[in-house]
Amino acid sequence: MTDPKPINIFHPVRIGNITFSRQPVILAPMEDVTDPPFRLLCRELGADWVYTEFISADGLIRDAGKSLQKLDIYPAERPVSIQVFGAHIDAMVEAAKVAASSQPDFVDINFGCPVRKVASKGAGSGIMNDVPKMVEMTRRIVKAVDLPVTVKTRLGYDQKTKNIADIAERLQDCGIAALAIHGRTRCQMYSGQADWSLIGEVKNNPRMHIPIMGNGDITSPESALKALQDYGVDGIMVGRAAIGNPWIFKQVSQFFDTGIIPPAPTMQERLAMCRRHIEMSVQWKGEWLALFEMRRHYSHYFKGIVNFKPYRMRLVTAPSLEELYAVLDEIASTDFTRVQPPPGEADSAS
Numbered sequence: 001m002t003d004p005k006p007i008n009i010f011h012p013v014r015i016g017n018i019t020f021s022r023q024p025v026i027l028a029p030m031e032d033v034t035d036p037p038f039r040l041l042c043r044e045l046g047a048d049w050v051y052t053e054f055i056s057a058d059g060l061i062r063d064a065g066k067s068l069q070k071l072d073i074y075p076a077e078r079p080v081s082i083q084v085f086g087a088h089i090d091a092m093v094e095a096a097k098v099a100a101s102s103q104p105d106f107v108d109i110n111f112g113c114p115v116r117k118v119a120s121k122g123a124g125s126g127i128m129n130d131v132p133k134m135v136e137m138t139r140r141i142v143k144a145v146d147l148p149v150t151v152k153t154r155l156g157y158d159q160k161t162k163n164i165a166d167i168a169e170r171l172q173d174c175g176i177a178a179l180a181i182h183g184r185t186r187c188q189m190y191s192g193q194a195d196w197s198l199i200g201e202v203k204n205n206p207r208m209h210i211p212i213m214g215n216g217d218i219t220s221p222e223s224a225l226k227a228l229q230d231y232g233v234d235g236i237m238v239g240r241a242a243i244g245n246p247w248i249f250k251q252v253s254q255f256f257d258t259g260i261i262p263p264a265p266t267m268q269e270r271l272a273m274c275r276r277h278i279e280m281s282v283q284w285k286g287e288w289l290a291l292f293e294m295r296r297h298y299s300h301y302f303k304g305i306v307n308f309k310p311y312r313m314r315l316v317t318a319p320s321l322e323e324l325y326a327v328l329d330e331i332a333s334t335d336f337t338r339v340q341p342p343p344g345e346a347d348s349a350s
Contacts (some may be wrong), residue, residue, distance in 0.1 A: 010256065013211050013234045015178045016148030018079050018105060020235075023228060024048035025252050026180075028215055028239035029083045029110070029152070032293050035070075037280035039077045041273065042242060046249035049079050049235075051152075054110045054124075057086030057095035071102040072284070078105055081150060085110035087122035089137045093144045100145040106177065107145055109138060111153035114186045125186035128157040131167060139174040148177035152215070155198050158187040168202045172210050180237055183216035190240070193217060200231030213237055220248075221255035244300025246273065267305070271332050274301045278324065287321050305336055 010022035027034060027042045029051035039050040052070055059067030073080055082099040084107070086092045092109070099107050111134060113124030120126060127134045142149045151171055156162035168179055181202060183194030194216025203212040213235035218224050224236045242248050247265050255261050265273070277297065281290035295316040302308050311331055318324035 009228055015150070015211055016106065020048055022256065023233065024213075024235045025224065025249055025256075026213060026235055026237045027051060027242055027249070028180075028237040029054050029081075029108070030239060030243070033243055033296065035281070035284065035293075036072050036074050036077065037277060037284055038246070039080065040074050040280070041246045041277060042249055043077045045246045046253035047238075047242075047246075048249075048253075049081070050077055051081045051083050051108060052104075054083045054085045054113060055095070055099070057084050057088070057091045060084065060095040060098045061091055069285075071099065073102060073104060080104050081106040081108040083108040083110050083152065085113060085118060085123050087127065089133070089140055092137055093140050096141045096145050096149070100147050104147065106148050106150050107141070108150045108152055109141060111151055112180075112182050114154070114184075114189045119186055125154045125157065128154065128161070128163075128167070128186060131163070131170070134167070135170045135174060138171050138176060142175040149175070150178045150180065151176050152180040152182070154182045154184055154186055155195060156185050158185050161185075162198060164198055165201055165205065168212075169205070169207055172208060176210060178211040178213065178234070180213040180215055180235070182237075183214065196227060196231050199233060203232050203234070211235060215239060221252045221261050224252045225255065244274075244297035244303070264304070267336075268332075270301050271328060274298070275325075275328060278321075282321065291318065291321065291324065302331075307336055 013020045013023055025046065025048050027039060027047045027050040031053050034051055034053050043050055055067050055070045071082060082102060082104040084092065084095045084099055086095060096107050110124055111127055113119065115124065118124040118126065122130065138151060155164045162185065164181060171179060181199045183196050183199055184192065196214060199214045202208060211234035214227050214231060214233040215237035218227060218236055218238050219241040227233060227236055238248055251261055278290065278294055281294055298312055298315040302312065311327060314327045315324065318327055
């Protein structure tokens with residue numbers, strides 16, 4: 001048996017003034033997830049490029065506190081994209097200018113969010129029902145800011161309108177620097193399997209010359225490699241699989257660089273990362289909001305630990321930082337191979 005070797009399917013990718021030595025592995029934008037603390041952890045563990053949470057254009061131009069806070073960037077998390085969404089062209093242009101004033105590396109237009117409260121207003125992927133407006137908004141934003149503008153979108157609005165091939169050409173003609181495509185329609189939300197064949201069709205269109213990134217169902221180093229091999233994309237986005245699991249970027253990057261997947265984190269490493277994430281979140285957004293928004297991460301930080309469910313429930317219901325740390329201390333001193341499940345429950349990984 002021969003030793004694993006680096007996988008030689010890589011090429012440099014240039015976007016604006018930034019050149020990645022190979023196709024970047026990117027933290028996808030996620031509401032209430034990709035805040036500065038989490039982005040920084042992912043960068044430290046191998047993410048090549050990170051996105052902010054999507055930011056309301058209306059909130060930015062009204063100086064809404066929550067929207068403005070999302071413009072915060074740690075120097076160490078660069079390169080970073082600030083992503084904005086909205087339904088009105090003038091508001092989006094002004095919001096893009098505000099975003100650019102925070103000096104991110106890229107300004108990104110969100111044409112991909114499928115959530116009803118966004119899409120029903122003609123923002124996010126809802127604008128895919130009005131392609132001329134989508135194109136005009138992009139053209140105006142590219143003209144208005146001095147930074148590279150990128151777009152993240154979907155295959156189409158529904159199964160009957162998978163028009164991403166045409167949309168991609170038209171957005172490129174507006175002057176965008178790169179395009180990221182989620183392999184589902186708006187109506188699919190996050191259900192079913194992502195269709196990468198249309199992403200590959202866009203990438204392999206001889207008229208396309210900007211970098212094309214793919215998003216959807218990248219959950220492991222193997223799935224990331226398969227996307228590169230099968231579709232030739234210029235970057236891979238990792239979304240939900242990164243929640244509570246910043247190690248996925250280290251695993252993918254090391255697999256790309258060496259052909260070897262590093263081992264899963266130990267319990268000590270999980271606890272240390274979880275504590276650091278909590279501490280950074282409290283520092284950035286305050287104790288109450290940090291405790292609330294960290295809840296989505298706990299199951300993932302301790303995924304696969306047998307008989308962990310009672311501890312997870314205590315983590316997500318801890319009313320104070322002091323009690324949360326007490327639960328983490330108890331977890332640190334527990335031998336989960338000896339823990340008995342509650343009566344009536346079979347042993348299972350939580």
